[in-house]
Amino acid sequence: MLHTTQGIVLKTFKYSETSVIAKVYTQKLGLQSYIINGVHTPKAKYKPALLQPLSLLDMVVYAREHKEIQHVKEIAPAGMLVSIPHHVVKSAIALFIAEILYKTLKEETGNAEQFDFLQNTILFLDQCTSNQVVANLHLWFLVHFTAYLGFFPQQNFFYTDRNIFDLREGLFVHRLPTHPYSLTLPHSYTLSQLLKMPIDQIDLIKLDKKQRHELLGAMVNYYQLHVAGFSEVKSVQVLNDVFA
Numbered sequence: 745m746l747h748t749t750q751g752i753v754l755k756t757f758k759y760s761e762t763s764v765i766a767k768v769y770t771q772k773l774g775l776q777s778y779i780i781n782g783v784h785t786p787k788a789k790y791k792p793a794l795l796q797p798l799s800l801l802d803m804v805v806y807a808r809e810h811k812e813i814q815h816v817k818e819i820a821p822a823g824m825l826v827s828i829p830h831h832v833v834k835s836a837i838a839l840f841i842a843e844i845l846y847k848t849l850k851e852e853t854g855n856a857e858q859f860d861f862l863q864n865t866i867l868f869l870d871q872c873t874s875n876q877v878v879a880n881l882h883l884w885f886l887v888h889f890t891a892y893l894g895f896f897p898q899q900n901f902f903y904t905d906r907n908i909f910d911l912r913e914g915l916f917v918h919r920l921p922t923h924p925y926s927l928t929l930p931h932s933y934t935l936s937q938l939l940k941m942p943i944d945q946i947d948l949i950k951l952d953k954k955q956r957h958e959l960l961g962a963m964v965n966y967y968q969l970h971v972a973g974f975s976e977v978k979s980v981q982v983l984n985d986v987f988a
Contacts, residue, residue, distance in 0.1 A: 746807075752799070775851060779813050898915035906918050908926055911966045931959050
């Protein structure tokens with residue numbers, strides 16, 4: 745059966761000397777694997793640049809039950825990403841977001857609200873001209889994507905009382921928990937700000953390199969505590985390098 749859908753490229757794997765398998769999160773069909781033939785040939789219909797992490801696609805695809813790898817009839821860019829491929833920091837953030845999506849998205853069913861959130865985040869990253877907003881965007885994404893994964897932090901921060909975020913329980917508490925998974929001030933306060941702040945205002949959050957690095961590590965740890973089988977995020981090192 746043929747379906748017309750939009751998609752977000754997460755990752756590609758070499759399939760043969762000329763073809764790849766693309767992991768794509770689609771609006772209508774959820775996470776799918778597609779074989780793209782002839783990518784690495786001089787007269788390729790689909791160039792490798794079309795399949796970079798977080799590329800947005802318009803797709804006409806086949807969906808056959810009980811098949812792990814599907815085929816495409818047509819794919820085309822759903823609007824070209826202008827700055828992400830050429831901006832070092834944006835490219836690193838795109839790589840990071842794509843890896844997070846690859847490790848968390850499992851459902852082979854559509855979720856239009858989640859797809860729209862991801863698409864809007866990608867387009868905002870591409871169009872954003874504020875370096876300070878860009879520098880905090882991956883942290884904002886990690887926080888707000890949890891709403892779609894089922895472990896969005898409880899917004900019960902209070903500066904003089906509930907000012908310690910319990911990573912395991914997903915809420916702010918008034919004393920250090922007995923386990924080691926927690927955030928103390930100032931990171932708990934920063935998290936509370938990220939929870940309520942729209943994406944276009946995150947330049948108001950002022951972080952130095954050390955704070956950004958520590959909060960990133962804590963939020964990745966939060967995912968590890970709440971997503972089964974969530975393994976090491978290799979692109980964290982890339983982010984830490986570009987912000988070094």
